[in-house]
Amino acid sequence: MKTISAAENTAKQRLIKTSGKNDRGELRGKIIISIAAFIIILATISITVFLAVKGLQAFVADGVNPITFLTSTNWNPTDDGSSQLGAFPFIFGSLAVTLLSALIAAPIGIGGAIFMTEIAPSWGRKVLQPVIELLVGIPSVVYGFIGLSVLVPFIRDHFPGIGYSLIAGVIVLSVMILPTITSISTDAMASLPDHLRDGSYALGATRWQTIRKVLMPAVMPSLWTAIILGMARAFGEALAVQMVIGNVRDLPSSIFDTTATLTSIITLNMGHTTYGSPENNALWSMGLILLLISFIFIMIVRFLSARRRV
Amino acid sequence: MITAEKPLQRKQSDPQPASSIIETRHLIISYGPTVAVDNVSLLFRKNSITALIGPSGCGKSTFLRSINRMNDIIPSARYEGDIIYEDVNLLDKNIDVTALRKEIGMVFQKPNPFAKSIYNNIAHALKFYNIKKKKKLDELVEDSLRKAALWDEVKDRLHDSAYSLSGGQQQRLCIARTLAMKPNVILLDEPSSALDPIANAKIEELIIQLKKHYTIIIVTHNMQQASRISDETAFFLNGHVIEHGETNQLFMNPVQKETEAYISGKFG
Numbered sequence: 001m002k003t004i005s006a007a008e009n010t011a012k013q014r015l016i017k018t019s020g021k022n023d024r025g026e027l028r029g030k031i032i033i034s035i036a037a038f039i040i041i042l043a044t045i046s047i048t049v050f051l052a053v054k055g056l057q058a059f060v061a062d063g064v065n066p067i068t069f070l071t072s073t074n075w076n077p078t079d080d081g082s083s084q085l086g087a088f089p090f091i092f093g094s095l096a097v098t099l100l101s102a103l104i105a106a107p108i109g110i111g112g113a114i115f116m117t118e119i120a121p122s123w124g125r126k127v128l129q130p131v132i133e134l135l136v137g138i139p140s141v142v143y144g145f146i147g148l149s150v151l152v153p154f155i156r157d158h159f160p161g162i163g164y165s166l167i168a169g170v171i172v173l174s175v176m177i178l179p180t181i182t183s184i185s186t187d188a189m190a191s192l193p194d195h196l197r198d199g200s201y202a203l204g205a206t207r208w209q210t211i212r213k214v215l216m217p218a219v220m221p222s223l224w225t226a227i228i229l230g231m232a233r234a235f236g237e238a239l240a241v242q243m244v245i246g247n248v249r250d251l252p253s254s255i256f257d258t259t260a261t262l263t264s265i266i267t268l269n270m271g272h273t274t275y276g277s278p279e280n281n282a283l284w285s286m287g288l289i290l291l292l293i294s295f296i297f298i299m300i301v302r303f304l305s306a307r308r309r310v
Numbered sequence: 311m312i313t314a315e316k317p318l319q320r321k322q323s324d325p326q327p328a329s330s331i332i333e334t335r336h337l338i339i340s341y342g343p344t345v346a347v348d349n350v351s352l353l354f355r356k357n358s359i360t361a362l363i364g365p366s367g368c369g370k371s372t373f374l375r376s377i378n379r380m381n382d383i384i385p386s387a388r389y390e391g392d393i394i395y396e397d398v399n400l401l402d403k404n405i406d407v408t409a410l411r412k413e414i415g416m417v418f419q420k421p422n423p424f425a426k427s428i429y430n431n432i433a434h435a436l437k438f439y440n441i442k443k444k445k446k447l448d449e450l451v452e453d454s455l456r457k458a459a460l461w462d463e464v465k466d467r468l469h470d471s472a473y474s475l476s477g478g479q480q481q482r483l484c485i486a487r488t489l490a491m492k493p494n495v496i497l498l499d500e501p502s503s504a505l506d507p508i509a510n511a512k513i514e515e516l517i518i519q520l521k522k523h524y525t526i527i528i529v530t531h532n533m534q535q536a537s538r539i540s541d542e543t544a545f546f547l548n549g550h551v552i553e554h555g556e557t558n559q560l561f562m563n564p565v566q567k568e569t570e571a572y573i574s575g576k577f578g
Contacts, residue, residue: 199484205408280465
């Protein structure tokens with residue numbers, strides 16, 4: 001450390017850069033940080049490229065018609081050349097569980113957020129916050145196991161069908177995405193400036209009018225972000241859904257019917273298909289579809305947060 | 311109710327008790343263990359402007375917010391004493407606070423328009439009170455904007471976002487929004503402290519205009535503002551009212567030495 005006080009040096013000595021001595025530490029830091037960033041970017045790009053190459057294999061090498069793949073309900077992989085690879089039931093299953101679970105979890109999650117921020121900010125948050133954190137911490141296999149041992153028998157006893165069903169998957173997923181939706185919504189509601197509430201109450205609005213007419217419109221883009229992120233989680237979940245949905249290759253005829261999702265079919269079949277076989281390649285194609293739809297979710301979130309700034 | 315009680319002994323500074331619209335009697339407001347307003351008895355005359363002055367944290371904003379029960383939002387707030395408004399004790403448990411806030415409107419320090427169009431900022435509040443007909447809404451929106459001296463500036467862009475207005479215009483929009491409720495009393499909490507001098511001058515001019523039809527209570531940190539626009543002034547210090555009287559009197563010949571020290575800028 002230099003002990004000379006500033007006054008003893010001229011301004012030139014003090015302020016003009018001389019040697020690169022100080023710069024060396026700066027440079028080292030910059031390199032470390034840049035490497036970290038580079039690794040993240042590289043990982044993302046290579047996974048995307050790998051999945052794209054593998055996923056397109058079925059269409060390029062095996063001659064599967066992409067339109068047939070996306071729209072046909074016929075999934076009949078064989079080892080001779082006569083495989084029929086239509087993934088529509090799984091795409092439909094994935095989208096159905098995602099949308100339906102969001103439909104259940106969104107009102108409950110947003111309701112919980114409103115309760116915590118507007119109705120009972122002091123004790124509501126104290127009680128609900130740990131509950132939500134606990135829900136996040138439970139591993140998905142536990143959700144699946146509870147679904148399997150409680151939900152499936154209950155549905156079998158009280159509704160038509162064998163218990164394994166679309167609705168079982170939807171309920172398990174709703175509970176799983178509930179904390180995501182609730183915590184993001186709560187943060188969004190809590191970050192609303194108090195002067196909005198003041199303005200509304202000062203006009204004689206009731207609490208409900210304030211929530212519905214002033215706070216909700218202001219926070220809507222963030223709530224959509226919360227819902228979409230919840231949906232992205234539901235869409236990508238494999239294990240818990242696979243345990244309760246039944247995993248059959250047909251389109252469900254009702255919510256009590258068995259079906260399958262892209263993720264559940266991939267996890268079930270990836271292990272016992274031959275690498276490079278048409279069926280294996282078709283599974284990769286399904287992985288690519290998962291990735292593309294996740295990208296779409298992310299794009300929607302980005303679009304919404306861009307709009308929020310206006 | 312305390313209406314049976316004899317009128318309280320008045321300080322000499324209360325000039326015309328007959329025309330009072332709001333009177334606080336021994337009002338104490340506390341947040342948990344902190345007493346923000348301590349035993350304040352003040353009287354506000356109809357169609358007059360009363361300025362509340364005093365250093366930050368002296369309880370004047372808390373006092374103001376208690377008049378239309380805005381402190382109810384704060385769970386730890388406790389009241390003692392009475393606030394009498396046209397023979398009704400506003401601290402009564404059975405007061406309909408939403409109806410009260412319609413009669414006693416409030417404008418805040420920071421302009422707080424809603425994330426809606428200029429038109430809907432006003433129409434929105436009217437819809438709370440079941441005014442839904444388009445024609446009636448149009449009429450009331452125009453009327454309120456005219457009263458707030460904003461109509462000429464915004465009549466061609468009523469459906470633009472309220473955030474496209476300047477700070478001063480936003481504040482006048484907030485005043486228009488309050489006027490649309492047809493209040494009797496308007497509470498202003500440092501309404502122009504976030505604005506530039508020109509916008510400030512417009513707001514002051516507007517407040518003086520509004521005096522004809524409304525009773526106005528304004529909290530301000532700006533001594534010149536208090537002396538320019540108010541008829542009466544109350545000086546708050548540490549939750550107490552040190553002095554209350556006619557504005558000219560209070561500024562020219564303050565009785566208490568704390569008042570003199572404050573208005574001459576010795577503390578605060």
